[in-house]
Amino acid sequence: MALLDDVKSELAAIDNELPAARKAQATSMIRFGGGLRLVQRQIIVQAQFDSLDAAQWLQNAIRDLYGHEATMTQVSRPTPSGAVVQRYVIQVDRGGAALALQTGLLDRRKHLVLGLPAEIINGNIAQVKAAWRGAFLAHGALSDPGKASFLEVTCPCNEAALALAGAARRLGITAKPRQLRSSERITLKDPDAIERMLILMGAPHSAREWTGKRSDGEARGKANRLANFDDANMRRSAKAAAEASEKVRRAFEILGDDIPDNLKAAGQLRLDHGDASLEELGRLADPPITKDAIAGRIRRLLQLADKTEKARAQKATQDKPQSSTQAAAEPDAQPAE
Structure with missing residues (x-):
């Protein structure tokens, strides 16, 4: 007013x-x-x-x-x-x-x-x-x-x-x-x-004042929108990193020591730096690699864990009927008194 x-x-x-x-x-x-x-x-x-x-x-x-x-x-x-x-x-x-x-x-x-x-x-x-x-x-x-x-x-x-x-x-x-x-x-x-x-x-003086204040308000609004956008991106990135860390931890439990060194190193970086971006993980690698390379290694680690877990489950399924048949045949194999 x-x-x-x-x-x-x-x-x-x-x-x-x-x-x-x-x-x-x-x-x-x-x-x-x-x-x-x-x-x-x-x-x-x-x-x-x-x-x-x-x-x-x-x-x-x-x-x-x-x-x-x-x-x-x-x-x-x-x-x-x-x-x-x-x-x-x-x-x-x-x-x-x-x-x-x-x-x-x-x-x-x-x-x-x-x-x-x-x-x-x-x-x-x-x-x-x-x-x-x-x-x-x-x-x-x-x-x-x-x-x-x-x-x-x-x-x-x-x-x-x-x-x-x-x-x-x-x-x-x-x-x-x-x-x-x-x-x-x-x-x-x-x-x-x-x-x-x-x-x-x-009213040229008021026109300049109105335009200046309007521009300042628009700049502040844009800055707030960018800040909110950045916050949302950070929250999404943090959530994705936490989910990836949990998957890597599970992959380590499944594979144990049977992990290729390059995949193990990439997974360990993800566990050690849970909040870091893929680009940051790539820079932390020794020697440094690109974010696409670190993402690919982590992806292959998880795929290897999934493949190993499925193979174990399939083997367990195949072994279970054979054990049951042997158990049922054992009483017939005993000599009659």
């Missing part, structure tokens, strides 16, 4: 814009911050902001550009989490209809303009940038570094979202309207597009 506040403070501090761009920003802030209300047949202009700097900018712009006095009211509102947030409401009671006509939010026939006035959408690039700046100051959000990237503006209606999407296209950026929880939103998700939009709106 602190970074979002910094972005809005940087945008609200811009004071070198021409009157046409300042008017486009003021109109956009009114449209996306609230709009027009009809109270007892009187049009009231009202807009709400979460940034004090943004609210003060609009209050000054309404006075300097259009000659109307606007009041600012601070409102405290609880959030679902129990926290209390501050909101700043800018309102023009007297002269609201005149201001609406001046900003273009009412057309000449006094019909409400639901999106943005055509003179802004079709205006120069400075006006288009200012319209996006005003919309973001009114109801914009920016993702925290390290989380899924997004820049988003909540729109009062579908027409306003379409107008903002058209303005983004004129800036060379694709922004798609979407509906979320019964509200219309315009969203950017590509990090490069977000950085570019922040710069175009007039």
